[in-house]
Amino acid sequence: EGWELFRQLNRYMNEQFAPQDEVLASIRRSMEENGLPSISVSPATGKLLTMLVAISGAKNVLEIGALGGYSGVCLARGLGPDGMLTSLELVADYARLAKQNLEKAGFGGQVVYMVGPALESLEELVAQGSRFDFFFIDADKENYVHYLDYCLRLANPGAIIAADNTMAGSGIGTPRALGRRGEIMRQFNETVARHPALDALFLPIGDGVTVARVKAAKEER
Ligand code: SAM
Secondary structure: OHHHHHHHHHHHHHHHHOOOOHHHHHHHHHHHHOOOOOOOOOHHHHHHHHHHHHHHOOOEEEEEOOOOOHHHHHHHHHOOOOOEEEEEEOOHHHHHHHHHHHHHOOOHHHEEEEEOOHHHHHHHHHHHOOOEEEEEEOOOHHHHHHHHHHHHHHEEEEEEEEEEOOOOOOOOOOOOOOHHHHHHHHHHHHHHHHOOOEEEEEEOOOOOEEEEEEOOHHHOO
């Protein structure tokens, strides 16, 4: 009952506020043709990413988990012409398809892919002294807390951190046992919610999106 209402509202959100245009539909088709799993963000989550990047005025965006480039295009759509997206992906074939899809969507000059385990790429970015204004975490769930640590190390003050799949099914707000993946997400959300350097909220959009803002040092308590 409650769960069905939630699903209905998400359907409504997807249909009314995030109807899929030809570019996004063609990305989903290309993924199907190439045998990629259909685990991209929901249309409404994609729209949320576009809006958050645009509203925050982020110039440097880091994505962890590219898959076929669906969320990559959504993030790039929020960027201004001088904005850049760096995207980390474990599977070289996925990164190749994502790159093609970003090129087709007109963002070829605004995206860089780093192939390999994200923890290694993140270490490289730290060593390079890179800084980002926006992070989207959407790779292997076990490493979400480690990705969060890296995001904090790579963040400009005021940066936004968004993470997908943090609802992990219908039980996240209940005392029910959630299974391994659910417990990982409960732990992740708790870490984000209690972190002194973050101001955060959980949004029940798609599979759940946790959004946090990195406070400026003077705001920390
Ligand atoms: N963000 C994508 C979208 O919405 O279009 C979907 C990403 S999919 C849920 C997760 C991706 O993370 C997969 O493409 C997977 O290959 C990648 N991945 C898994 N483990 C990884 C790791 N250790 N380092 C980097 N990428 C990883």
